Amino acid sequence: MTALNRFPSLMARAGTASALTLAAVGGTIVAPGIASEAEASTVTASTKALKIAASKKGSPYRWGATGPRRFDCSGLTLYSFKQAGKKLPRTAAQQYNKTRHVSAKQRQPGDLVFFHSGRSVYHVGIYAGKGRIWHAPKSGDVVRLQKIWTKNVWYGRVR
Template identity: 85%
Template sequence: MTALNRVPSLMARAGTASALTIAAVGGTIAVPGLSSEAAAATPATKALKVAAAKKGSPYRYGATGPHRFDCSGLTLYSFKKAGKKLPRTAAQQYNKTRHISAKSRKAGDLVFFHSGRNVYHVGIYAGKGRIWHAPKTGDVVRLQKIWTRSVWYGRVR
């Protein structure tokens, strides 16, 4: 019996409170926005996992990791670890991605916040209207619901 086949019986005995422990023991960690093993193999979902693993890292303007990040520094670092190169700033990253509609967005796509034509913030889409991002000075890398409709989406090529 594989570890994957044992999960339902283990969960029945252990209760849902132990689901994350079971997932960790089985070698798989649940990350918001990831739905299948096949999806986990893409650079975008690898970058999403990297960003999620940086949860709690402090924001620092201009920082690109590995312990402190600004918004575009987190996306740059996450995609670099996934084997993709991105430019430094949110606006430059927007210009390097394939622009997609909100309907087409997938976990691992970039979410660009804008005012008019100016991009001022970026995060990695985690699914269910949420992003992993480094918000601002005094804050930390975290998962947060998208708070505005003034966003554009980009897929890293």
Template identity: 80%
Template sequence: MTALNRVPSLMARAGTASALTLAAVGGTIVAPGLSADASAATMATKALRVAASKKGSPYQWGATGPRRFDCSGLTLYSFKKAGKKLPRTAAQQYNRTHHVSADHRKPGDLVFFHYGSSVYHVGIYAGKGKIWHAPRTGEVVKLEKLWTNHVWYGRVS
């Protein structure tokens, strides 16, 4: 088989992989000129992809990347790369988002863990009950199933 004959096969495989990657993070394809909601969805999808690309990065309290993160440092870094500036702490990020119910959450929304009215942890919702987050000292950025329903959701706009 010549190199030219392999190109369509390689392109087909790359296209499939790209579509699967997009589907895995709950991505959507958005055309220019669509509503602000579509723009926000694109930004959230980009932030979700950035967070996923940091899989395995070590947790470090106060770190905002690009190699080490704490929880809010990961969300700050991910959204900054997607074109949106967030405040530094999980509580400040919660106060800056549009709050949504669990029934209306979407991939790319922020997930805020709270005790009473105090927010203490944040991650990025990946869909299917999972989040990307930087858990704690000794851990790494990872995709993990939500382990509690004591969470609030916030949409970055």
């Protein structure tokens, strides 16, 4: 598929001379800020999931709950991404195994943050930016925004 076929609206805005130059050069358009279709839909779903999690602020924690009024940690992430059109497995460990792992430097708002001890994942939240997550912490607590309190975390991007 040529660059012209993949970005028809871009070509319409760029004009005939630019389109002909791209056609002569061939290959792929490389421009900052233009993501592939798959990346763009993931970013949109992640952004939606983050907003949905934030909208659940104050909802009580309940072990095994997946919403819409009560949540455990992985229940909140499952619910938020489901509402955003993405399917996740039930537990934090299963969710970690289904995400594309990214480094702390690559993390973006909407990525999942997995808390671990050794190789075992025991908690998950949704990265909100600035070192904070939305999560359902523990029994007796509520869904809230909190600073990441440990360096023992891994990051995963929902595909």
